[in-house]
Amino acid sequence: MAGAVxxxxxxxxxxxxxxxxxxxxxxxxxxxxxSGAGGVSWRSCxxxxxxxxxxxxxxxxxxxxxxxxxQDWEAPGGETFEIALLRIRSADQRDxxxxxxxxxxxxxxxxxxxxVYLSFGPTYGGLPDSVTERFDIIGFDPRGVSRSSPVKCISxxxxxxxxxxxxxxxxxxxxxxxxxxNRTIGEGCGxxxxxxxxLFSTEQAARDMDAIRAxxxxxxxxxxxxxxxxxxxxxxxxxxxxxxxxxxxxxxVDPRQDFVAGSESQAKGFERAFDNFxxxxxxxxxxxxxxxxxxxxxxxxxxxxxxxxxxxxDGREATAGWVxxxxxxxxxxxxxxxxxxxxxxxxxxxxxxxxxxSADSYADRADDGSYSNLFDANLAVNCADEETAPEVPRIRxxxxxxxxxxxxxxxxxxxxxxxxxxxxxxxxxxxTGPAAGAPPVLVVGTTGDPAxxxxxxxxxxxxxxxxxxxxxxxxxxxxxxxxxxxxxxxxAYLIDLTVPPEGTRCPAR
Numbered sequence: 001m002a003g004a005v006x007x008x009x010x011x012x013x014x015x016x017x018x019x020x021x022x023x024x025x026x027x028x029x030x031x032x033x034x035s036g037a038g039g040v041s042w043r044s045c046x047x048x049x050x051x052x053x054x055x056x057x058x059x060x061x062x063x064x065x066x067x068x069x070x071q072d073w074e075a076p077g078g079e080t081f082e083i084a085l086l087r088i089r090s091a092d093q094r095d096x097x098x099x100x101x102x103x104x105x106x107x108x109x110x111x112x113x114x115x116v117y118l119s120f121g122p123t124y125g126g127l128p129d130s131v132t133e134r135f136d137i138i139g140f141d142p143r144g145v146s147r148s149s150p151v152k153c154i155s156x157x158x159x160x161x162x163x164x165x166x167x168x169x170x171x172x173x174x175x176x177x178x179x180x181x182n183r184t185i186g187e188g189c190g191x192x193x194x195x196x197x198x199l200f201s202t203e204q205a206a207r208d209m210d211a212i213r214a215x216x217x218x219x220x221x222x223x224x225x226x227x228x229x230x231x232x233x234x235x236x237x238x239x240x241x242x243x244x245x246x247x248x249x250x251x252x253v254d255p256r257q258d259f260v261a262g263s264e265s266q267a268k269g270f271e272r273a274f275d276n277f278x279x280x281x282x283x284x285x286x287x288x289x290x291x292x293x294x295x296x297x298x299x300x301x302x303x304x305x306x307x308x309x310x311x312x313x314d315g316r317e318a319t320a321g322w323v324x325x326x327x328x329x330x331x332x333x334x335x336x337x338x339x340x341x342x343x344x345x346x347x348x349x350x351x352x353x354x355x356x357x358s359a360d361s362y363a364d365r366a367d368d369g370s371y372s373n374l375f376d377a378n379l380a381v382n383c384a385d386e387e388t389a390p391e392v393p394r395i396r397x398x399x400x401x402x403x404x405x406x407x408x409x410x411x412x413x414x415x416x417x418x419x420x421x422x423x424x425x426x427x428x429x430x431x432t433g434p435a436a437g438a439p440p441v442l443v444v445g446t447t448g449d450p451a452x453x454x455x456x457x458x459x460x461x462x463x464x465x466x467x468x469x470x471x472x473x474x475x476x477x478x479x480x481x482x483x484x485x486x487x488x489x490x491x492a493y494l495i496d497l498t499v500p501p502e503g504t505r506c507p508a509r
Contacts, residue, residue, distance in 0.1 A: 040065040040215045042087060049116045057119040059091040060132075064112075067215045069143070071199050073207040081199075083208055084147035086112040087216075088119045088137040092129070097495065098218045098245070100135035101209065103142070105227025105251070107202070108377035110146040114226075115139025128481055130491050135222065140212055142232070144200040144380055150373045151200060151380045153189035159371045163363050164316070166306060167324040168403060168411035175399075175415075179392060182418045189380070190424030197425025200377070201384040204428065206235040210243060220245035222494060226478045227251040227452055228381075230443070230460065231430065237464060238431045241438035246494050249467075250444040251478040254456035255432045256463060259386050259417060264402060265453050267413040271406040273331045273450035274298075276475060280337055287338055289345040298327065299408070301344050310352045314369070318352035324412060326355040329362035331450045334475040379419055387429045389420035434465035440499045442490065443467040448475035468499050474508040483509065 045064035049056040056062055067083045070076035087099075104114040115137050120126040127137065141148040154162075161181055169175040189197065209232065213221045222245045225233040230249035237244055257265060278295050281288035290297040302320050309317040316322070323344075330340035336358075343354030359365075364372040383389070390398070395417050402410025435441065441464055445457025454471070461467025472479035472486050481487040485506035492498040 039217070040067060040085065040087075045086070048086060048112065049119070052113055052116050053120075057088075057121065057126075060119045061089050061091070062116070062119075063087045063089070067208075067212055069208045069211045071196070073204055081143045081149040081208075083143060083149075083212065084112055084141045085212065085216075086115050086139040088115055088132070088139070090129075090132040092133050093136075094133055096136070097134045098136070098220075098222055099138045099213075099216045100131065100222045100224055100494065101138045101140065101212060102224045103140070103226065103229035103232055105225070105229045106145070106374065106378055107142070107228045107381035108145055108374040109228075110141050111139040112141050112147060113139070122481065122487075125481070128487055128491055131494060134495055136216070138212070138216060140209075142205040142377075142381075143208055144373075144377045146373065146377075151189075151193065151376045152373045153192045154185055154371075154376050154379070155188075156369055156371055158185055158188075159363070159365070159375065160316070160369070162321075163325055163359065163365075164319045164321040166320045167415070168320075168399070169415065170411075175396065178415060179418060183422045185379075185419060186422035186424055189376075193380075193425070195426070197380060197423070198384050198428045200380040201428035202231055202235050202381060202430045203239070205381075206232055206239055206430070209236050210240050213243065218245075219243075222246045224248045224480075224494075225250070228253060230452070231255055233441075234435070234460060234464060235430045237435035237438045237441055237466075238433060241435045244435070244438045244441070246439070246497060247441045248444065248480065248490055248494065249441060249460065250480050250490075251449060251452040252443050252445055252457040252460040253452055254459040254463070255430060256459065257456070258388070259420065260390055260398065263413045263417055264398075264410075265456065266451060267402055267406040267410045269453035270328065270331060270409040270413075270450040272453070273448060273475070274327070274408055276448055277331065277337045277340065281341060288341040290341045294341065295408075297348070298344055301347050305347075310347065310350060312352045312356050314356075314367075316356065318347065318355050322352075322359045323347065323355055325362050326358035327408070329358040332477045334448075336476075379423075380425075383420040383423035384425055384428050385430055386420050387427050389423065390417055392418070392421055395421065432463065434463065436465065438464070438466050439497070441467050442470055442493045442499065444470045444472065444479050444486070444490070446472045446474050446476065446479045449477050451477045468502060469504075470500055471505040472508075473505060479506075483507075 042063035042065045045062050065085045068080040071079045103111045118126040144151040169178050220243050223233050231253040233247045233249045281294035282292045285291035305320040305323045309319045330336035346354045364374040399411045399414040402414045443461040445454045447454045461469045479486045480490045489500045
């Protein structure tokens, strides 16, 4: 992938790692109608792409709407949430199949924003013309996210403290300080939302997807879900197997992993990705100033940040936490490796600007120090989904164990489970079984994926019972549409429902 638009898309796909605080009219097109099931009242909104990237994509129109859904699908007669939609339609559209609903993951990332980025076409890593010519592209912000009745209960100050906190607080007093911070965050969210917190669960959001499907006039759902979006799609397939037309689940999450197993899986995935980065660095000294030993350089930078952090232009100190999240952000794409090497090299030379740029992009922190609600929603969804969160003593134990197994990422992923230990909301776990009666579902995995390690891909396919695995032997988080092999296989499935042969593997390049 290349270009600024793709860089933004890659960052939206980067929300899977939890930070230590939590973390018909003519032509066959759907008729406009009242918001809700059976119709959507669209309005032209060219300002949406302008606000995000300065312009719209050539030949694309942008229309916005909202759909009202029950806050609680178990008691649908009560209050509602407003779900924000964006429809993108190509001037070259022909032989329209229907709508393609897209979700970038997180949880907490905006599907409206992602649809904008995808609309810019293959030059910028967006959707191929063959797809945009056959589908309306529908982005949606899930309940609690961005424009859709957003959850916002963590102050900017507490978010700064969370991201800046040592990712591996070994000292007991430091650890206790992080425990206290997470307790404060949980109490604040509980005071603001109370019993409503459980309503931000994945199952509730998957039911919203069926309301969107009905509202845009599609008999069955075509869906492209990345990262956590694969969990949303898998949940939909279990709840509504007879409403599935085609689901592409890219960057698969294994729903049967509990919180601890899922966190350890990410620790393993990021450690493996970092090893791949160091191998590239040693072999590419002309592009990697950390060669020949990138691990030693990064580890040294982290240790120095613990004892004598540099101060950035905005007055923040580049603590170990900010350095750590710069690492995490850069490992989501292979193109980010060079950026990581330069940021650490600059940091070692006295300039923390590159570290803050990468970390702020991951955290969705603006130049004025304000945050979006990405991680508020991330926390609300993750904790609502989790039936049993580990308690503090168990987390402390895992911190030590995982540090030994995954030196850079293990401890951080262990303490990243702390917020749900203090979460006041009730849980609403998603289902974990077969999608009996659904057609084949395409499950895409990348062998070098740090955030949703490849092992989860066949596990999700097996759980659904109708999953077909497509493998990319590449690096970074998610695969479509990065290479011709992957793109052709996914396009054939979305457009013609042609399933690739089981065991299909696509080379890195």
